[in-house]
Amino acid sequence: MLPSTGSYIEMTSYGEKLPEVRVVHASGTVITLSMALAHVPPAQSTVELRWAVPPRGRMSQEGYVIGVDGNRINVRFTGKPAVLQSRSYVRGGGGEQVIMIREGREPAVGVVHDMSERAVRAHFTDIELETDEEMTLRVMLGDEEVAFPATSLKVSSMRQQVPVEGPLSVEMVAVFADQDEGQATIVRRYIMRHQMMARNRGS
Numbered sequence: 001m002l003p004s005t006g007s008y009i010e011m012t013s014y015g016e017k018l019p020e021v022r023v024v025h026a027s028g029t030v031i032t033l034s035m036a037l038a039h040v041p042p043a044q045s046t047v048e049l050r051w052a053v054p055p056r057g058r059m060s061q062e063g064y065v066i067g068v069d070g071n072r073i074n075v076r077f078t079g080k081p082a083v084l085q086s087r088s089y090v091r092g093g094g095g096e097q098v099i100m101i102r103e104g105r106e107p108a109v110g111v112v113h114d115m116s117e118r119a120v121r122a123h124f125t126d127i128e129l130e131t132d133e134e135m136t137l138r139v140m141l142g143d144e145e146v147a148f149p150a151t152s153l154k155v156s157s158m159r160q161q162v163p164v165e166g167p168l169s170v171e172m173v174a175v176f177a178d179q180d181e182g183q184a185t186i187v188r189r190y191i192m193r194h195q196m197m198a199r200n201r202g203s
Contacts, residue, residue: 001053002026008123008169009033009051013041019156019171021049029077030066036158037071047075052094052113052121059083092191093141098122101136110172112139116191117176117184119153124170129155137174141190146183148176 003009003023011021011033018039024032031049041047046064053059061081067074096112098120110124120137131152138147154173159165 001059002031003049003051007051008171009049011035012048012050013039013045020158020169024072031063031075031077032072033075034072040068040071040073041065043068049075053083058114092116092195097140099138100124100127101138102133113171115139115187117187119173119175120150121171121173124172125167127168127170129157129170129172131155134177135174137176141186144186144190146186148183150174150176 003026005023005025007023008020009023011018016039018035020035022034024034026032043065046062048060048062050058050060059081060083061077062079063075063077065073066076093112093115096115098110098112100108100110100122102108108124108127110122113121113123115121120139122137129152131154133152135150135152136147137150138145152172152174156171157168159168
């Protein structure tokens with residue numbers, strides 16, 4: 001499954017990991033990406049792309065740059081995509097609404113990239129966030145809602161600069177502070193149910 005137009009994916013080039021690369025278009029074996037000019041890799045260089053694929057988790061695909069046009073690049077995929085599994089942080093999901101609640105600040109609404117019963121990776125727009133901030137995260141899982149005290153473990157922010165200055169895109173990994181077994185069970189059941197549905201569709 002290719003990432004959707006307008007979504008943000010992760011790209012690694014020459015060992016540098018860029019967490020917020022925008023997908024302009026993807027079709028067949030070629031994907032067009034947009035990023036800050038300072039991060040544009042040269043033509044013929046190798047890159048690795050990663051993106052969320054609900055409900056399975058994340059996909060990883062290698063490729064090489066076949067064209068550069070300003071802040072946009074065309075990448076041709078090579079080999080076969082790989083499904084990434086990380087039991088510490090990422091188990092599945094993607095696309096669910098998440099609400100971040102912090103003391104003294106307005107609630108912020110974001111989108112889950114992937115999650116487990118221990119942590120979540122999510123995207124927000126136009127918020128100020130640092131690592132080690134404490135918060136409560138409320139996530140809608142189908143007809144059920146779970147809420148966890150959490151701490152931001154990793155935060156990456158990038159503002160769109162080209163062609164005009166745009167919104168601040170914030171990618172966050174947060175770990176849940178307390179293990180509420182009842183809510184953790186809801187998360188596991190939700191992810192397992194969607195993984196089973198995906199396997200049934202593929203069979």
